[in-house]
Amino acid sequence: MKPFTILDGLVAPLDRANVDTDAIIPKQFLKSIKRSGFGPNAFDEWRYLDVGQPGQDCSGRPLNPDFVLNQPRYQGAQILLTRDNFGCGSSREHAPWALEDYGFRVLIGPSFADIFYNNSFKNGLLPIRLTAVEVDELFAQCEANEGYRLVVDLAAQTITRPDGKTLHFEVDPFRKECLLNGWDDIGLTLRHADEIRAFEAKRRAEHPYYFA
Amino acid sequence: MEAQTLYEKLWSSHVVREEADGTALIYIDRHLVHEVTSPQAFEGLKLAGRKPWRTSSIVATADHNTPTDHWELGIQDPVSRQQVETLDANIRASGSLAYFPFMDERQGIVHVIGPENGATLPGMTVVCGDSHTSTHGAFGCLAHGIGTSEVEHVLATQCLLQKKSKTMLVKVEGRLGLGVTAKDIVLAIIGRIGTAGGTGYAIEFGGSAIRALSMEGRMTICNMAIEAGARAGMVGVDETTIAYLKDRPFSPEDEAWDRAVAYWRTLRSDDGAQFDKVVELSAEEIQPQVTWGTSPEMVTTVDGRVPDPAAVTDPVRREGMARALKYMGLEPNTPITEIAVDQVFIGSCTNSRIEDLREAAAVTKGRTKAANVRRVLVVPGSGLVKRQAEREGLHEIFLAAGFEWREPGCSMCLAMNADRLEPGERCASTSNRNFEGRQGAGGRTHLVSPAMAAAAAVTGHFVDVRTLD
Numbered sequence: 001m002k003p004f005t006i007l008d009g010l011v012a013p014l015d016r017a018n019v020d021t022d023a024i025i026p027k028q029f030l031k032s033i034k035r036s037g038f039g040p041n042a043f044d045e046w047r048y049l050d051v052g053q054p055g056q057d058c059s060g061r062p063l064n065p066d067f068v069l070n071q072p073r074y075q076g077a078q079i080l081l082t083r084d085n086f087g088c089g090s091s092r093e094h095a096p097w098a099l100e101d102y103g104f105r106v107l108i109g110p111s112f113a114d115i116f117y118n119n120s121f122k123n124g125l126l127p128i129r130l131t132a133v134e135v136d137e138l139f140a141q142c143e144a145n146e147g148y149r150l151v152v153d154l155a156a157q158t159i160t161r162p163d164g165k166t167l168h169f170e171v172d173p174f175r176k177e178c179l180l181n182g183w184d185d186i187g188l189t190l191r192h193a194d195e196i197r198a199f200e201a202k203r204r205a206e207h208p209y210y211f212a
Numbered sequence: 213m214e215a216q217t218l219y220e221k222l223w224s225s226h227v228v229r230e231e232a233d234g235t236a237l238i239y240i241d242r243h244l245v246h247e248v249t250s251p252q253a254f255e256g257l258k259l260a261g262r263k264p265w266r267t268s269s270i271v272a273t274a275d276h277n278t279p280t281d282h283w284e285l286g287i288q289d290p291v292s293r294q295q296v297e298t299l300d301a302n303i304r305a306s307g308s309l310a311y312f313p314f315m316d317e318r319q320g321i322v323h324v325i326g327p328e329n330g331a332t333l334p335g336m337t338v339v340c341g342d343s344h345t346s347t348h349g350a351f352g353c354l355a356h357g358i359g360t361s362e363v364e365h366v367l368a369t370q371c372l373l374q375k376k377s378k379t380m381l382v383k384v385e386g387r388l389g390l391g392v393t394a395k396d397i398v399l400a401i402i403g404r405i406g407t408a409g410g411t412g413y414a415i416e417f418g419g420s421a422i423r424a425l426s427m428e429g430r431m432t433i434c435n436m437a438i439e440a441g442a443r444a445g446m447v448g449v450d451e452t453t454i455a456y457l458k459d460r461p462f463s464p465e466d467e468a469w470d471r472a473v474a475y476w477r478t479l480r481s482d483d484g485a486q487f488d489k490v491v492e493l494s495a496e497e498i499q500p501q502v503t504w505g506t507s508p509e510m511v512t513t514v515d516g517r518v519p520d521p522a523a524v525t526d527p528v529r530r531e532g533m534a535r536a537l538k539y540m541g542l543e544p545n546t547p548i549t550e551i552a553v554d555q556v557f558i559g560s561c562t563n564s565r566i567e568d569l570r571e572a573a574a575v576t577k578g579r580t581k582a583a584n585v586r587r588v589l590v591v592p593g594s595g596l597v598k599r600q601a602e603r604e605g606l607h608e609i610f611l612a613a614g615f616e617w618r619e620p621g622c623s624m625c626l627a628m629n630a631d632r633l634e635p636g637e638r639c640a641s642t643s644n645r646n647f648e649g650r651q652g653a654g655g656r657t658h659l660v661s662p663a664m665a666a667a668a669a670v671t672g673h674f675v676d677v678r679t680l681d
């Protein structure tokens with residue numbers, strides 16, 4: 001996993017609540033057995049005017065001019081502003097894979113769906129929860145100022161706006177540590193393999209019917 | 213000892229270790245695997261030179277991509293076929309407790325086959341790379357969906373990194389009216405608390421109306437806990453649970469059964485246990501539900517009308533509603549019963565079990581598909597459900613009505629196979645998600661119970677199933 005430390009990135013606003021994982025990456029693309037290459041199909045149904053197929057070259061497809069991420073001013077955005085309950089729906093990790101492959105490293109919104117939130121951290125994508133008021137202000141500033149950027153510092157847990165104001169955000173210490181270092185969860189867990197084995201042996205003795 | 217909730221009991225019996233910030237390693241008893249979310253996990257494992265920790269925890273099947281007709285032709289779509297073949301190769305190489313491959317007589321939707329084979333047992337932790345894993349909580353276990361990185365983590369370590377959730381009790385007291393089902397209960401709950409209402413919580417469903425439900429009904433409710441934002445839903449163990457599990461293929465037997473049952477009876481919230489949040493509904497007030505929008509919380513009763521965004525003050529909600537109505541092709545204030553449907557889908561891990569098919573057949577019997585309905589798909593949840601339904605003659609009722617009787621699988625719940633809506637088509641569906649494009653690009657989904665879906669199929673529009681004589 002790519003470590004995440006500090007990002008100074010262009011911001012794009014996606015002003016919708018309940019953006020679900022079917023919208024982030026439609027199901028026809030879930031047939032891939034790879035982890036990469038989902039970026040051109042992120043938000044496929046909103047982004048293009050035709051229906052996308054897996055394995056298709058997307059460079060010649062007709063873009064939907066009304067979709068915000070297609071506006072020239074947001075090209076190259078690495079920070080996505082969103083509304084409540086972003087990432088609801090299925091557990092598909094293809095959603096964070098698609099967002100990361102598209103170029104996003106940070107998502108900012110008032111709330112995220114649990115499974116999606118969790119999946120993001122495993123893929124070097126930082127989801128940040130701010131208050132509804134803070135998010136409203138970011139939307140207003142972003143829409144009013146072309147080239148709007150934010151500086152996100154994970155170690156300090158801060159977001160700095162162009163006007164100099166700093167916002168603080170919360171993140172679990174364990175997740176933060178893993179993301180800062182780009183650590184692989186499995187490697188960390190396997191350091192406790194003895195404890196797992198001891199637990200398993202005890203459970204097997206108490207509840208043998210779970211181990212049939 | 214202090215009174216504990218069911219969730220607390222399940223949680224504390226699985227903690228292997230805990231970090232200072234509360235992140236815990238949770239031991240996983242059952243790992244359900246399907247073709248869509250597992251290939252990258254197996255590949256990751258291989259690349260890292262790791263081996264699965266305990267393959268006897270694995271129960272696998274192919275369900276999402278598999279066709280529901282013309283099985284003799286195999287899987288036509290090459291991309292789908294590759295995914296199913298990849299699962300096949302991975303499971304055969306790793307080993308498993310049980311594998312029900314494409315066309316096996318016990319193959320089916322992963323959340324249907326686990327319980328019906330007794331592979332989901334009370335007191336277990338159950339995970340699957342699929343958000344509707346919450347279904348299995350109906351058996352008094354801690355079950356939730358995980359992402360592919362977590363699938364790999366469970367394969368490699370038999371554990372999951374988790375933080376303890378808050379607890380919510382959703383209590384439904386009283387008796388359901390005739391023609392009102394578990395699906396209506398859970399849609400009414402989502403309508404009340406919203407699709408993010410359960411975020412961060414594990415929800416326990418309780419109260420006399422839940423107790424009175426069969427295991428199938430409880431599974432329908434827990435299945436949609438995730439639609440309320442909760443990763444896990446659960447119901448405490450009682451005699452209904454135990455009776456269901458007796459003599460299932462992987463249920464314990466003889467002495468082990470007695471010992472298990474003695475433990476399982478403790479798996480309910482103690483009297484006086486404290487929940488972080490309690491929501492109460494009265495069963496008598498629950499009416500048949502129909503969703504009108506593109507999120508399960510956009511739901512109303514069958515005697516209601518499509519709401520008017522102009523009446524909403526919050527701008528984000530108002531725009532969300534307006535966008536949903538535009539996508540759905542609906543005008544504000546239209547009576548729900550005036551909405552005509554093009555297709556009907558009876559199936560999915562929410563409503564494809566034997567009781568669901570019985571419910572749909574009871575409404576269908578002696579009636580035929582309305583002329584304006586292009587297609588009615590009835591897709592049993594598993595091979596076992598299919599054969600049971602055929603023994604009861606349910607398929608003849610459906611076929612006589614002009615419905616299609618298919619092979620088991622996820623089918624038009626997410627339309628990864630050939631079963632899908634055409635752009636603009638409207639569907640009465642017993643599945644769980646009405647998101648844009650869920651049942652096919654441009655397709656319009658209305659979530660309903662099996663009885664309400666059958667009623668729409670025979671009348672051509674939504675209708676209160678209680679008014680059909």
Ligand code: SF4
Nearest residue numbers: 344560561622625626
């Ligand atoms: S039936 Fe639908 S919701 Fe259930 S597992 Fe299959 S695709 Fe997912």
